[in-house]
Amino acid sequence: MDHARGTVTDRSRLAAEERDGIAAPGGRPEPPARVVAAKVSTRAKFGQIWSSRELLWFLVRKELKVRYKNSVLGFVWSFLNPALVLMIYYVVFKYFLHNQTPDFALFLFSGLLAWNLFNNSLLSSAGVLVAHAGIVKKVAFPREVLALSQVGVSICYFFFQTCILVVFLAGFQVIPAFKYLPLLLLALLADIVLSAALAVFLSAVNVYLRDVQHFVEVLLVALFFSPPIVYPFAGIHLHHLKDLYLANPLVWIVLAFQRCLYGNVLPPGETLGGIKSPLPTWGHAVYLEGLGVVLAGSVILFFLAMLIFGRVEGNFAEEL
Amino acid sequence: MSAAIEIQGVSKRFRLYKEKYTSLKERVVHAGKVPFEEFWALRDVELAIRPGETVGILGRNGSGKSTLLKCIAGILTPTSGQIVLRGQLAAMLELGAGFQPEMSGRDNIYLNASLLGLSRRQIERSFDDIVAFAELEDFIDNQVRFYSSGMYVRLGFAVAVNVDPDILLVDEVLAVGDERFQQKCMERIRQFQQEGRTIVVVSHAADVMRQICSRVAVIDAGRVISVAPPGEAIRAFRDRLIETGSGEAALPAVEDPRAVPLAVEPMLPAPLQRLVEIRSCSLDRPHADERPHLLSGERVAITLELEARQALPAVAFGCSIFAANGGLMFDCDSSMLGDEYELPVGASTVVLEFPSLPLLDGRFAINVRVQDLGGGKVHARLEPAATIDVVNPGRATGVVALPFNVKVSSGLSASPGS
Numbered sequence: 001m002d003h004a005r006g007t008v009t010d011r012s013r014l015a016a017e018e019r020d021g022i023a024a025p026g027g028r029p030e031p032p033a034r035v036v037a038a039k040v041s042t043r044a045k046f047g048q049i050w051s052s053r054e055l056l057w058f059l060v061r062k063e064l065k066v067r068y069k070n071s072v073l074g075f076v077w078s079f080l081n082p083a084l085v086l087m088i089y090y091v092v093f094k095y096f097l098h099n100q101t102p103d104f105a106l107f108l109f110s111g112l113l114a115w116n117l118f119n120n121s122l123l124s125s126a127g128v129l130v131a132h133a134g135i136v137k138k139v140a141f142p143r144e145v146l147a148l149s150q151v152g153v154s155i156c157y158f159f160f161q162t163c164i165l166v167v168f169l170a171g172f173q174v175i176p177a178f179k180y181l182p183l184l185l186l187a188l189l190a191d192i193v194l195s196a197a198l199a200v201f202l203s204a205v206n207v208y209l210r211d212v213q214h215f216v217e218v219l220l221v222a223l224f225f226s227p228p229i230v231y232p233f234a235g236i237h238l239h240h241l242k243d244l245y246l247a248n249p250l251v252w253i254v255l256a257f258q259r260c261l262y263g264n265v266l267p268p269g270e271t272l273g274g275i276k277s278p279l280p281t282w283g284h285a286v287y288l289e290g291l292g293v294v295l296a297g298s299v300i301l302f303f304l305a306m307l308i309f310g311r312v313e314g315n316f317a318e319e320l
Numbered sequence: 321m322s323a324a325i326e327i328q329g330v331s332k333r334f335r336l337y338k339e340k341y342t343s344l345k346e347r348v349v350h351a352g353k354v355p356f357e358e359f360w361a362l363r364d365v366e367l368a369i370r371p372g373e374t375v376g377i378l379g380r381n382g383s384g385k386s387t388l389l390k391c392i393a394g395i396l397t398p399t400s401g402q403i404v405l406r407g408q409l410a411a412m413l414e415l416g417a418g419f420q421p422e423m424s425g426r427d428n429i430y431l432n433a434s435l436l437g438l439s440r441r442q443i444e445r446s447f448d449d450i451v452a453f454a455e456l457e458d459f460i461d462n463q464v465r466f467y468s469s470g471m472y473v474r475l476g477f478a479v480a481v482n483v484d485p486d487i488l489l490v491d492e493v494l495a496v497g498d499e500r501f502q503q504k505c506m507e508r509i510r511q512f513q514q515e516g517r518t519i520v521v522v523s524h525a526a527d528v529m530r531q532i533c534s535r536v537a538v539i540d541a542g543r544v545i546s547v548a549p550p551g552e553a554i555r556a557f558r559d560r561l562i563e564t565g566s567g568e569a570a571l572p573a574v575e576d577p578r579a580v581p582l583a584v585e586p587m588l589p590a591p592l593q594r595l596v597e598i599r600s601c602s603l604d605r606p607h608a609d610e611r612p613h614l615l616s617g618e619r620v621a622i623t624l625e626l627e628a629r630q631a632l633p634a635v636a637f638g639c640s641i642f643a644a645n646g647g648l649m650f651d652c653d654s655s656m657l658g659d660e661y662e663l664p665v666g667a668s669t670v671v672l673e674f675p676s677l678p679l680l681d682g683r684f685a686i687n688v689r690v691q692d693l694g695g696g697k698v699h700a701r702l703e704p705a706a707t708i709d710v711v712n713p714g715r716a717t718g719v720v721a722l723p724f725n726v727k728v729s730s731g732l733s734a735s736p737g738s
Contacts, residue, residue: 036394037402055434062420062431069422138417139435140394140409211344314397317390318334 042303045310048142055141059149064156082161086112093230101232101278102264106172109165110261111229111254114187117158118195118250119220125150125199126206126213133320143313144306147203151196158188165261180260183287187256190295194249197301204309207319227254232278249294255280256287322406323368324487324518325392330401332362332387332542361387362398363542371406371486372516374509376523376533376550378557384542385522389413389489392520407486407518410436414491415476421465425456425475428464432479446482453504454478474501481508487518506532529554530681531717551713554681558613558711595632596663596690596699599625603686603706613709616680616721621673622688622705632663635699638689639672642704643719644682655693663690678721680712 049056068077089108093099101107125147129136132146169176206212227250228236236245245251264278280286335356361384369375379385390396392403393411418435419428429450433443451460454474456467464472481488490509509532512519523529529536529550536553538546538560546556604621605614614620622639638653654661672688685704691697712721 034405035402036391036397036405054440058431058434062423062427065427066420066422132418135418135435138395138414140411141435141437209344209347215344317395 060152063153110258114257120154121151121195126202126216147199177263184260187253193298197305201305227251252290324371325369326404327367330365330398333399374519376529376536379539409487410483410485411489412480415473425460597627613711642685
């Protein structure tokens with residue numbers, strides 16, 4: 001078994017010792033061997049990351065604690081921030097740009113929820129290895145965990161925002177389309193895997209090419225407009241570019257979120273106050289197929305990202 | 321039992337860039353012509369460390385000793401070759417690496433120990449030990465940013481030693497905290513040794529090596545040139561320094577050779593009367609042409625050629641020895657030995673001799689002077705007359721090579737194993 005900087009075997013051994021109560025100093029049993037070498041198998045990598053899950057949680061907790069430390073409102077910011085962003089978008093698109101979508105606030109919120117997870121993950125993970133150069137250079141642990149911890153933080157924020165959403169739904173007295181909830185969960189999973197794949201990849205590349213971090217910031221601004229978050233899907237006229245538009249995984253994820261949480265679908269031809277149905281009139285099967293492809297693609301991307309990360313991480317300590 | 325650490329043909333290549341281009345523009349502009357030099361920090365290093373052994377890695381700056389330690393720790397991966405490790409490993413490369421100043425000591429213990437590979441349960445179990453060892457009971461819920469640097473490293477050390485490793489890697493971090501804490505660290509290291517754990521120490525303090533290591537590997541220019549018991553290895557290391565011409569400037573016992581006090585004043589600086597001139601001064605010692613250093617207990621003699629401007633009826637010849645840190649080791653003159661000399665006009669020669677110089681490791685400055693009997697008037701002085709490096713072939717540490725032995729009384733017997 002080949003793994004470079006992991007402590008998989010020792011941890012499982014220690015766990016075994018804990019169980020059997022034989023961790024006696026002096027009469028230590030001979031532990032299994034572990035190898036530090038240039039090549040590491042991806043399977044071993046996944047093992048290492050799995051055994052570092054507690055570290056992952058500690059890093060997420062650290063990030064949550066540190067981010068708003070020393071600000072007056074502290075933790076409230078993690079609720080306040082998305083709420084304020086939502087409000088700005090609402091005012092701009094509703095009153096300045098005259099978006100006619102019914103229940104626009106809810107429509108916007110459903111889409112933003114999915115988008116923020118993706119956006120926050122990528123924004124913070126691109127620079128994460130550089131920001132943690134101190135430990136990357138001095139401590140041996142699976143460095144992928146650093147990138148993944150940023151995704152973990154975004155997932156936490158996702159749940160905070162979900163809390164706001166629940167209040168929101170109660171306020172609007174809207175009942176989500178619960179029969180689409182499994183689709184939403186599938187979309188959430190796809191969102192997380194896709195974010196993780198890109199986070200791992202970008203964090204590694206950014207060590208060698210520091211532009212990546214800045215480029216990602218700009219790219220995300222552009223990407224924000226690619227899925228129908230601030231405009232309804234029905235409002236765009238795609239013609240023969242429809243397939244291209246639907247090739248964007250974010251479109252599927254956002255649409256699934258909106259279908260479940262917003263749920264304003266009208267039969268074809270009908271209008272609501274002169275407006276066509278804001279969401280596509282697809283049934284379950286279409287969503288399921290689209291999200292299935294997105295999830296499968298994201299998983300493949302994740303493996304690729306891990307592979308690339310494993311290739312280049314040997315030189316991290318020197319490059320930073 | 322198989323080796324705890326097996327280093328098999330490990331080489332590590334670094335690229336030294338004249339300038340590091342990390343932005344896209346710079347990469348494009350300088351594509352394919354970034355000037356760099358290949359530098360082999362390690363070359364075919366072979367070393368097997370048995371379980372329970374304490375091995376020191378000795379080498380001057382840039383010899384690759386820290387790179388080797390980082391490879392063992394898994395922070396760097398070797399360019400070729402591999403390292404086989406058996407056992408849980410904890411590396412103390414930098415104490416408190418990854419401490420978050422914004423978080424409390426408590427949270428930092430969890431994060432840091434988790435980085436070092438402990439599970440939450442293990443951390444909870446050793447949490448109180450860590451806090452007690454770091455002596456931070458009253459401050460553990462304070463933000464680490466308010467810690468003093470001493471508290472910071474103490475916490476770092478406490479976490480690292482409580483990881484309960486089979487293999488401990490230590491990189492020049494034993495000199496942290498105040499003297500009492502250092503003592504505690506050394507005690508902990510000894511406890512680890514007794515418990516049969518494997519320790520690898522990188523240091524340039526020959527004293528530390530001698531004190532705790534059972535074997536020392538000497539690394540020079542990325543290659544292991546000697547693996548031997550400490551005394552022998554330290555000698556091999558110093559011999560190597562002379563061979564490569566880097567010579568005495570890099571002797572490990574003295575951290576900064578310029579720190580050697582070259583003009584240390586005696587306890588009572590006496591007014592200098594230019595009645596005698598020291599024309600020349602030479603150091604005589606055995607094996608001077610073979611090695612630059614003196615072994616503990618060897619003979620040293622200083623021969624002074626004097627030129628007196630007028631006859632002096634009662635003079636004494638004095639000599640003092642200072643350690644690298646400026647501390648006076650010895651001071652005496654001939655009048656204290658009960659001898660009086662009369663110095664005639666013109667040239668004369670005097671020999672100041674130490675039949676045996678029982679000093680341990682270090683660099684020492686020898687000052688000489690010609691004075692009147694009371695020492696009130698110094699006619700001539702030379703500071704330093706000579707600088708000597710003493711190497712201790714044995715394992716004792718300290719300053720003075722005192723003769724020492726242990727007699728076994730009845731009821732005790734020497735263990736055959738040791």
